[in-house]
Amino acid sequence: MKQQRVVSDEELMYFFKQGSEIAFAEIYERYWGKLFLHARKLLKDDEEARDVIQEVFTQFWQRAASVDISVALSSYLYKIVRNRIFDHIKHKKVVNDYLSSLTQFMEEGVLLTDVDLREKELSALIEREIQALPPKMRHIFELSRKQHLSYKEIADSLGISEHTVKSQVSNALRILKSRTGVAGIVFLFLSGL
Amino acid sequence: MNTRQKMDENKFRDTLDKYIRDECSPEDIQLMESWYLKETAKESIAAADDPALMMNYRKSIWNEIKNQTGITRNLPSRGVRRLVPRLALAASVLLVLSAGLYYYSGSIRKKQYGSVYENDLSPGNNKAYLTLADGRKLLLDTASRGEIARESGIRIRKTATGQLVYQLDKKQGHANEGGYNTIETPVGGQYMVELPDGTKVWLNASSSLRFPVNFASGKRIVELSGEGYFEVARKVQIQGTARQPFVVHTSKQDIEVLGTHFNVNAYSDEPDTKTTLLEGLVRVNRINSAESVQLKPGEQAVLSATVIRVGTTDIEAETDWKNGYFILAHESLEGIMRKVARWYDVDVEYSGKPVNTTFGGIVARSNNISAVLNTLEATGSVKFILKGRKLTVLQQ
Numbered sequence: 106m107k108q109q110r111v112v113s114d115e116e117l118m119y120f121f122k123q124g125s126e127i128a129f130a131e132i133y134e135r136y137w138g139k140l141f142l143h144a145r146k147l148l149k150d151d152e153e154a155r156d157v158i159q160e161v162f163t164q165f166w167q168r169a170a171s172v173d174i175s176v177a178l179s180s181y182l183y184k185i186v187r188n189r190i191f192d193h194i195k196h197k198k199v200v201n202d203y204l205s206s207l208t209q210f211m212e213e214g215v216l217l218t219d220v221d222l223r224e225k226e227l228s229a230l231i232e233r234e235i236q237a238l239p240p241k242m243r244h245i246f247e248l249s250r251k252q253h254l255s256y257k258e259i260a261d262s263l264g265i266s267e268h269t270v271k272s273q274v275s276n277a278l279r280i281l282k283s284r285t286g287v288a289g290i291v292f293l294f295l296s297g298l
Numbered sequence: 299m300n301t302r303q304k305m306d307e308n309k310f311r312d313t314l315d316k317y318i319r320d321e322c323s324p325e326d327i328q329l330m331e332s333w334y335l336k337e338t339a340k341e342s343i344a345a346a347d348d349p350a351l352m353m354n355y356r357k358s359i360w361n362e363i364k365n366q367t368g369i370t371r372n373l374p375s376r377g378v379r380r381l382v383p384r385l386a387l388a389a390s391v392l393l394v395l396s397a398g399l400y401y402y403s404g405s406i407r408k409k410q411y412g413s414v415y416e417n418d419l420s421p422g423n424n425k426a427y428l429t430l431a432d433g434r435k436l437l438l439d440t441a442s443r444g445e446i447a448r449e450s451g452i453r454i455r456k457t458a459t460g461q462l463v464y465q466l467d468k469k470q471g472h473a474n475e476g477g478y479n480t481i482e483t484p485v486g487g488q489y490m491v492e493l494p495d496g497t498k499v500w501l502n503a504s505s506s507l508r509f510p511v512n513f514a515s516g517k518r519i520v521e522l523s524g525e526g527y528f529e530v531a532r533k534v535q536i537q538g539t540a541r542q543p544f545v546v547h548t549s550k551q552d553i554e555v556l557g558t559h560f561n562v563n564a565y566s567d568e569p570d571t572k573t574t575l576l577e578g579l580v581r582v583n584r585i586n587s588a589e590s591v592q593l594k595p596g597e598q599a600v601l602s603a604t605v606i607r608v609g610t611t612d613i614e615a616e617t618d619w620k621n622g623y624f625i626l627a628h629e630s631l632e633g634i635m636r637k638v639a640r641w642y643d644v645d646v647e648y649s650g651k652p653v654n655t656t657f658g659g660i661v662a663r664s665n666n667i668s669a670v671l672n673t674l675e676a677t678g679s680v681k682f683i684l685k686g687r688k689l690t691v692l693q694q
Contacts (some may be wrong), residue, residue, distance in 0.1 A: 124368045203310070204306075216332045
């Protein structure tokens with residue numbers, strides 16, 4: 106019998122933090138599309154959006170060791186992408202459109218003072234990007250959701266034994282569960298324990 | 299800058315710069331992030347409409363990341379990854395075919411791809427029926443609370459958290475030899491009861507427990523069908539003398555314990571009866587037979603028609619239901635669907651060739667059925683059609 110599993114974001118984060126390239130590649134597969142569409146919308150330029158995505162993932166990889174696994178993967182990425190986009194806007198030769206939009210916002214807009222609410226809203230908006238695509242394009246992006254990583258692959262990429270990987274996942278699971286509580290929607294996959 | 303002050307280009311660039319360097323005032327952070335949300339919420343510019351271009355971006359951005367970080371891993375080539383090399387050729391033909399089909403009939407194709415949910419179903423909840431010794435039947439749900447009955451010198455009370463507690467009636471001071479009560483959970487129900495001796499029992503969906511209102515001398519015997527998690531009290535509170543063994547009687551086995559935590563899965567539609575020990579010591583005896591095994595913590599007895607096997611097991615997966623999860627560790631599709639059927643009250647039918655695969659994963663039981671099914675679907679092996687309470691499993 107073969108074993109099929111969907112690897113959760115939480116699990117990916119865990120291995121990513123250990124330095125697993127395979128987990129990193131899977132994170133890229135899951136998120137590059139959404140983030141690209143998002144960046145493209147704000148920067149209105151394919152090349153700049155490509156640069157942003159490349160910077161986001163490069164930075165994420167370089168800071169892997171300091172990542173806190175109890176924070177959702179998506180919120181990490183969404184924050185980095187916002188930062189990078191601001192940086193690109195800052196360096197644009199012409200910022201008139203942004204400036205007038207901001208000025209107008211200062212006159213009429215509603216400030217969201219609550220940080221959590223802003224994060225939530227940002228997630229919702231970014232996640233909507235793919236949903237808004239025409240079916241053909243959506244299909245292209247959604248293909249990437251079906252990955253079947255095995256513990257062996259992850260173990261090989263980390264240079265540790267499969268057994269170590271399994272017990273580490275089970276520990277991580279316990280920690281996450283105690284933090285998330287029973288009511289939270291935990292989406293961890295732990296085949297083969 | 300504050301929100302009333304006018305914004306010019308220099309100030310704008312300066313604020314962006316401070317934001318990036320994490321030196322912005324809280325007010326400016328609020329402003330910039332709120333404005334950013336508004337920009338994000340705007341209609342998209344002409345959506346990316348060239349799949350080939352996107353696939354190209356996906357790859358070229360990854361190559362740049364590789365250059366920057368020094369990692370070596372390539373992205374998997376789409377679609378053929380799960381297939382053994384021998385099938386690779388056939389697979390690429392298939393891939394081309396399905397891609398072609400996809401382009402010719404986009405929306406129809408989409409329907410064929412995904413699961414179809416005509417409706418969603420909410421999860422089960424705390425709900426049970428209590429049959430008293432005199433034959434009265436009470437519905438235990440979230441509404442009722444407080445004392446619900448008094449029998450044989452025992453008060454039956456429902457707590458604010460929804461559990462049922464049997465307590466010795468202080469006024470009477472002693473309990474009579476009483477009859478039996480039965481607590482029964484429907485499909486989509488679960489319930490926790492504290493018996494007169496202090497033993498706690500969690501009942502999973504579609505299960506029942508029959509027990510004496512008052513444990514008199516001798517063995518404490520209860521009857522279980524379905525699945526229950528027991529925390530047996532070591533001290534005997536009622537009669538108070540020597541330790542009394544606690545016996546869980548199911549259709550195929552007896553479990554005898556003194557005081558311990560264990561889970562019994564004795565659903566009649568499951569092939570085996572499983573007893574999993576968390577703490578203490580238990581003995582499992584086959585009914586009408588001398589066959590018997592003893593378990594240590596972490597071990598599980600699997601009683602089949604022919605043999606009782608003892609092995610270690612994943613405790614978390616065996617007691618998942620009590621903790622509010624479906625935890626799947628190498629489980630067959632049929633086994634998973636039986637759990638789903640009990641919790642979401644659906645009739646399951648199968649269509650297509652059975653999948654020779656097991657599944658692993660965790661989903662919270664507080665989810666609607668669609669979340670659980672989506673998780674299974676994401677493995678690429680199954681799809682579902684849900685119409686009312688009829689769930690068809692399409693195997694590929």
